[in-house]
Structures are given as C-alpha cells and as structure tokens.
Amino acid sequence: MSSSGRFEGKIIVVTGAAQGIGAAVAQRAAAEGGKLVLVDRADFLPDVAAAIGGEALAINADLETWVGAEQAMQAAMDRFGRIDILINNVGGAIRxxxxxxxxxxxxxxxxRRSxxxxxxxxxxxxxxxxxxxRGTIVNVSSNATRGIHRIPYSAAKGGVNALTQSLAMEYADQGIRVVATAPGGTEAPPRRVPRNAAGDTAQEQAWMADVVDQVKQSSFLKRYGTIAEQAAPILFLASDEASYITGTVLPVAGGDLG
Incomplete structure (x- = not known):
C-alpha cells in the first residue's frame, strides 16, 4: 500500500464506502494523508471508519435521494469546512x-441504484x-456499457459517462475536474449487503454465470481484476498527479473498452 502523501490535508468524500472498492479507496486515501468522509447506508459503516482511524467521519445516507446526497455533503462541510475530492462509488447491478x-x-x-x-x-x-x-470529482462507472443480461445497469453507467464528460466541459474554467474509471469484473470478498436482497433464483444464477463468462472472454487478460487494481487508478485520477486530465472515462478492465 502506498503512503506517498499525495492526499496530505485533502478532504475526500467517498460514497459506497462500506465495502468493496469504496472501502479500499477510503483506506488507501487515508494512508496517503487524506481526511476521509465515508458515506453509505450500511449500518456497519461506523466500523469501517473506526478501522481507518484518525478523523474519518461516517455518514449514513440514502444517496438514491436528493435529500440524502444534500445532507451528506453538508455534513462533510460542517465537519471539515470544505470538500476537495468527491469519489462517487455507489452503484452495482441488482439483477x-x-x-x-x-x-x-x-x-x-x-x-436509481447506479x-x-x-x-x-x-x-x-x-x-x-x-x-x-477548485475540486475534483471521480465517478466510478463500468465497462458494462457493453455487456449481456444487465441492460438497465448498462444504461445507468452510460449516463454516468455522459455526466462525467459534460460536467467536465461545463466547469473546467471554474477549477473543477471531473473524471471517471470504468471497472470491469472485479474479484471481491462476499458482500455484507447483497446486491439483490430478494436472492437469486436458479435461473438468475445461470444468467449470472453467463455474465461472468462474457466478462472474462471480453477481457484481453481473460480474468477479473482485483480491488487493489481498481482502487489505484481511481486514486490516481483523484490526485494532483492527474491535474491535466478531465472529462476522461478510463477503462480498467483488462483491455475491454466496454
């Protein structure tokens, strides 16, 4: 894990921070000097913040609503007085x-989810x-804008890509960078909050297996990525090392551009 100090003194809001890529991003950003605000609706979010330590702030909010998003950003401002970096990580196919x-x-x-x-x-x-x-926004999109068995999710992530590019153009002259990564399939520990609370039928499990096969075959590397391989480019784009990059959606999918 890097501890280069890239985020020394930076106030960083990470959404979807309770598990998976979001938790890894928050942990690494804190190790590199950032002051973290973790936002999620999972009830175990305070445990994640406590494990990070320091001044990490946990905010429980439903970001599928305007009220939840507004309250989360205001809570971050109330605590730290500014937001330097926002990493939008909430999302994921339900079915x-x-x-x-x-x-x-x-x-x-x-x-609504993605x-x-x-x-x-x-x-x-x-x-x-x-x-x-000034400010930097990093959106976590997906290379699944081209893929099978998740068309609504694909459409949602296509919207994230369009938002990234248009917002970057609209606010570049006001000191705000907007970028995104487009992760491919990613190996992760079992989710503490399932993507589909209703559970999957045998048929849905078979369709999911088809998706896994398609994702691996579409990747030049023929495998899923790791959480660390997703967190690294997110944090690069969030850092001042990427100060001349805006409006870009970076595929992180083993060569599959989505």
Missing part, C-alpha cells in the same frame, strides 16, 4: 437477466467546489 425478462419496477430500481446517486452527489457538492474555486 442479471435478459432485458425481456426485466419488470418495469426492476428497471427503475437499477437506474445513476441517481452520482447525479445527486455531483449536484450537491458543486456549490461548495464552486465557492472554493
């Missing part, structure tokens, strides 16, 4: 199934970054 098998309410749920938190948090943080005259 894997052919598009013709999705019910309308399931489609809406996928959009697009709205990024839209809301970008809107909520912008006034604070504009007042400061």
């Amino acid at each position: 894997m199934r052919p598009y013709a098998e999705f019910e309308p309410e399931q489609i809406e749920a996928e959009i 697009l709205m938190p990024t839209l809301w948090c970008c809107r909520a943080v912008l006034p604070f970054m504009l007042e400061a005259g």
